[in-house]
Amino acid sequence: MINxxxxxLSAAALSGPAAIAQAPVTNxxxxxxxxxxxxxxxxTRAASQGETATxxxxxxxxxxxxxxxxxxxxxxxxxxxVQPFQLLGQSVEPGTWRQLAWTASYHFGxxxxxxxxxxxxxxxxxxxxxxxxxVHGDELNGIEIIRRxxxxxxxxxxxGTVIGVPIVNLAGFQRNSRYLPDxxxxxxxxxxxxxxxxxxxxxxxxxxxVIEHCDRLxxxxxxxxxxxNLPQLRADLTQPAVVELSRGFGxxxxxxxEGAKGTLRRAAVDSGIPAVTLEAGEPLRLQxxxxxxxxxxxxxxxxxxxxxxxxxxxxTPQPVFYESYWVRSDHGGILLxxxxxxxxxxxxxxxxxxxxxxxxVRHEVRSPYRGRILGxxxxxxxxPGFAAFRVGIxxxxxxxxxxxxxxxxxxxxxxxxxEATETERPPPERAEETAPRTDGEDAPEEEAEESDGKVxxxxxxxxxxxxxxxxxxxxxxxxxxxxxPVAPDP
Numbered sequence: 001m002i003n004x005x006x007x008x009l010s011a012a013a014l015s016g017p018a019a020i021a022q023a024p025v026t027n028x029x030x031x032x033x034x035x036x037x038x039x040x041x042x043x044t045r046a047a048s049q050g051e052t053a054t055x056x057x058x059x060x061x062x063x064x065x066x067x068x069x070x071x072x073x074x075x076x077x078x079x080x081x082v083q084p085f086q087l088l089g090q091s092v093e094p095g096t097w098r099q100l101a102w103t104a105s106y107h108f109g110x111x112x113x114x115x116x117x118x119x120x121x122x123x124x125x126x127x128x129x130x131x132x133x134x135v136h137g138d139e140l141n142g143i144e145i146i147r148r149x150x151x152x153x154x155x156x157x158x159x160g161t162v163i164g165v166p167i168v169n170l171a172g173f174q175r176n177s178r179y180l181p182d183x184x185x186x187x188x189x190x191x192x193x194x195x196x197x198x199x200x201x202x203x204x205x206x207x208x209x210v211i212e213h214c215d216r217l218x219x220x221x222x223x224x225x226x227x228x229n230l231p232q233l234r235a236d237l238t239q240p241a242v243v244e245l246s247r248g249f250g251x252x253x254x255x256x257x258e259g260a261k262g263t264l265r266r267a268a269v270d271s272g273i274p275a276v277t278l279e280a281g282e283p284l285r286l287q288x289x290x291x292x293x294x295x296x297x298x299x300x301x302x303x304x305x306x307x308x309x310x311x312x313x314x315x316t317p318q319p320v321f322y323e324s325y326w327v328r329s330d331h332g333g334i335l336l337x338x339x340x341x342x343x344x345x346x347x348x349x350x351x352x353x354x355x356x357x358x359x360x361v362r363h364e365v366r367s368p369y370r371g372r373i374l375g376x377x378x379x380x381x382x383x384p385g386f387a388a389f390r391v392g393i394x395x396x397x398x399x400x401x402x403x404x405x406x407x408x409x410x411x412x413x414x415x416x417x418x419e420a421t422e423t424e425r426p427p428p429e430r431a432e433e434t435a436p437r438t439d440g441e442d443a444p445e446e447e448a449e450e451s452d453g454k455v456x457x458x459x460x461x462x463x464x465x466x467x468x469x470x471x472x473x474x475x476x477x478x479x480x481x482x483x484x485p486v487a488p489d490p
Contacts, residue, residue, distance in 0.1 A: 081094075082094040082095075082122070082123060082124060082125055084121075085119065085121045085128075085161050087100060087117070087119065087163070087209075087210070087213055088100045088101070088102055088117065088209060088210075092119050092121040092161075093121065094121055094122065094123045094155075095121070095122065095123035095155045095156045096121055096155055097118075097119065097120045097121075097153075097155050098118075098119050098121075099116055099117070099118055099119075100116075100117040100118075100119060101114035101115065101116060101117060102114065102115045102117050102165070102205075102206065102209055102210060103115070103205075104170065104171070104202045104205060104206065113170065115165065115167060115168065115170045116165075116166065116167070117163065117164075117165050117210065118146075118150045118151075118163070118164040118165070118166070119161065119162070119163055119164075120150055120153045120155050120158055120161065120162045120164075121155060121158075121161045122155055122156075122157075122158030122159050122160050122161060122307070123155060123156045123157075123158065124158070124159040124160070125159060125160070126158070126159035126160020126161070126305070126306060126307050127160045127161075127215040127216060127305055127307065128160060128161045128162075128163065128213060128214050128215045128216070129160065129161070129162050129163070129214065129215065129216050129217075129218070129301075129302065129305070129307065130163045130164075130165070130210070130211060130213075130214035130216065130217045130218070131145075131146045131149060131150070131162065131163070131164045131165070131218050131220065131298065132146075132165045132168050132211075132217070132218075132219050132220065132264065133145065133146045133165065133166045133167060133168065133220045134166065134167040134168055134169055134170075134172070134173050135168045135169055135186055135187045135219065135221070135264060136169060136172065136178045136179075136185070136186070136187060136221065136222075136224065136283070137167075137169040137170075137171065137172020137173040137174070137175065137176070137177050137178055137179070138172065138173075138176055138177060138178045138283040138284050139178075139220075139221055139222040139224075139281075139283050140222070140281075140283070140284065140285060140286050141220070141222050141280050141281035141285070141286060141287055141290050141291050141294065142166070142220025142221060142222065142278075142280070142294070143166040143167060144286055144291045145220055145278075145280070145291050145294040145295055145298065146164040146165070146166040146220065147164075147166060148291070148295050149162070149164065149295055149298050149299065150162060150164040153308070157308070157309070158307060158308060159306055159307050159308075160305070160306075160307045162302075162307070163210065163213070163214060165210065168186070168206060169186050172186075176284065178224065178283070180198060180199050180202065181198070182197065182198040182199060184197065184198070184199035185199070186199055186202060186203060187262070187263050187264055188260065188261075188262035188263065189202075189203040189262050190203045190207055190262055190263060190264045190266070190267035190268075191203060191204060191207040191208075191211075191267040191270075191271065192204025192205070192206075192207055203264075207264075207267060211264070211267075211268060211271075211273065212271065212273075214268075214273055215273065215274075216245055216273065216274050216275070216305075217264070217265070217268045217273055217274070217275035217276075218275070218276055218277075218278050218298060218301070219264050219265050219268075219275065219276070219277045219278070220277075220278050220280070220294065221277055221278070221279050221280075222279065222280060222281040222282055222283050222285075222290075223279070223281065223282045223283055223375065224283055225283075226282075226377060226378045226380050227282070227375060227376065227377050227378065228281075228282050228341055228375065228376055228377075228378055229279045229280070229281070229341060229374065229375040229390075230253055230279075230341040230342050230372075230373070230374050230375065231252055231253070231278075231279065231280045231290060231293040231294065231297075232252060232253040232254065232255050232278075232279050232374060233246050233249060233252055233253070233254045233255065233276045233277065233278055233279075233297075234255055234257050234259065234265065234276065234277040234279065235254055235255070235256065235257070235276045235277075236256070236257065236258045236259060236266075236269055237254070237256040237320070237322065238256075238258070239269060239274070241274040242269060242274050242275070242276065244274070245274040245275075245276055245301070246276050247304075247318070248300065248301040248304035248305065249276075249278075249297040249298070249300055249301050249318070250296065250297055250300035250301075250312060250314040250318065251314030251315070251316045251317065251318050252278075252293065252297045252318065253318070253319045253320070253321065253374070253392075254318060254319070254320045254321065255321045255324055255374060255392060256320070256321065256322045256323075257324075259277075263277075265277045278294055278297065278298075280293055280294045282378070296312050299312050300312045300314070319372070319394070320394065321371075321372070321374065321392035321393060321394055322393075322394065323392070323393040323394075324371075324374055324390055324391060324392040324393065325369060325390070325391055325393070326387040326388075326389070326390055326391075327351060327365065327367060327368065327369075327387075327388055327389040327390075327391060328385055328386060328387055328388060329354055329365060329382050329383075329384060329385065329386045329388050330363070330384055330385075331354050331356070331363045331384055332354070332356070332381075332382060332383045332384050332386075333354040333355050333356045333357060333362075333363075333381070333382065334354065334355045334357055334379075334380075334381055334382075335352055335353075335354050335365075335377060335379060335380055335381070335382045335386075335388060336352055336353050336354075336355070336379055337351065337352040337376060337377070337378075337379060337388075337389075338350055338351060338352050338353070339351050339352070339373050339376070339389070340373065341373050341374065341375065341376060342372065342373060343372065343373045344371075344372050345367045345369075345370070345371065345372070345373060345391065346367070346370045347367060347368060347369060347370055348366050348367065349366065349367045350364050350365070350366055351365045351366065351367050351373075351376075351388070351389045352364075352365045352388065352389070353365065354382065357381075365388060365389070367389070367391060369391045369393055370393070371391040371392050371393040371394070372391065372392045373389060373390070373391060373392075374390045374391070374392040375389075375390035376388065376389045376390065377389070
């Protein structure tokens with residue numbers, strides 16, 4: 001009997017568990033250990049070969065004729081879930097934050113550098129919001145606004161995607177210059193051309209590689225050339241999608257302008273991407289109040305779009321201005337302003353004075369309109385014809401729609417024929433005598449003006465008293481007649 005058991009064990013070592021099952025063994029005690037060895041080796045081979053694991057039956061199951069049971073495969077990824085976001089040849093996974101790089105290709109050799117592109121790709125579905133800053137290299141407040149917004153986001157709690165480009169015009173920023181190295185204004189060449197000038201090629205590269213991946217755009221700017229603006233949006237209010245976008249910013253004032261040809265905002269809207277320009281502050285300065293206003297407006301927009309759960313409340317309604325006009329100086333000298341951005345003025349309100357530094361003759365700059373100061377020059381030396389104060393005037397939305405519908409399609413607008421975007425018109429009482437003029441190249445460009453941080457308190461009330469003036473209202477020109485020389489101080 002012992003000899004027969006030894007022979008059976010030797011056969012098992014050579015033939016595996018099947019031979020054991022057929023061996024005429026009278027002692028069944030070793031069978032579990034052999035069965036365990038056979039099962040573990042089969043499972044190990046299946047795992048090492050990447051095959052679907054199949055549960056090995058026991059010797060008793062084999063004898064009973066049981067079929068093998070397959071282990072269920074791993075669950076597949078839901079194809080309807082949030083997909084990775086593709087930009088600049090890179091993939092950003094849902095719920096993650098990444099820094100990519102866009103190269104403007106205006107450098108040569110090893111000079112120059114890549115422009116950082118910050119992406120926060122949410123774990124939930126939602127729109128793609130683009131925030132662009134420093135298209136003009138000397139505008140700093142937008143850089144800080146984008147930094148605060150992008151770095152405050154939690155991708156796991158975000159619905160949608162935020163693309164932040166704090167410094168679009170990196171070459172201008174590095175030189176404290178508004179312009180590109182070829183001395184052109186980048187914000188007059190969008191959407192650009194791959195075979196055009198340097199500015200046009202840079203604009204084309206940025207527009208096709210970044211902007212065309214966006215659903216909505218907020219282009220951040222500040223004032224230009226020693227000017228200041230009330231925090232405000234520039235928006236084409238004849239476009240329903242743009243109207244909806246501008247309403248999402250809360251209580252920030254809105255100024256209706258179609259936008260000059262070549263501006264990033266205009267090019268985006270023409271491509272079907274709702275876009276606005278957010279003005280806040282002076283160039284070459286970082287102003288916390290204006291930055292706070294900008295951050296608050298963008299976070300309000302993101303809440304309205306369902307991207308974040310961070311509601312920001314505004315105590316005043318959003319004032320909307322469908323017209324604005326520049327009040328120019330008729331004399332040269334030292335400009336000293338007497339109003340602030342956001343002030344309500346009436347016809348005849350003294351906005352500032354211009355004093356000849358040689359003769360000491362002083363002239364008053366009076367407002368020919370009733371409205372609100374949306375932008376103004378800082379105290380400086382000016383020349384005749386200088387655009388000094390921008391007055392916003394409220395009109396009805398219906399009037400704007402009718403004007404847009406009445407304009408022939410082939411008739412160029414003010415924005416098409418000049419870099420400036422606003423028409424300078426004479427006072428109402430002289431409107432029939434003098435044809436409208438357009439701002440010249442010395443006038444501030446559309447994406448340029450500022451605010452001193454003062455929040456607009458309410459829509460313009462045309463019956464309100466002048467903000468700062470003890471002079472009676474009259475129908476005089478923008479500047480009064482020359483006064484007698486001012487006596488020197490004792």
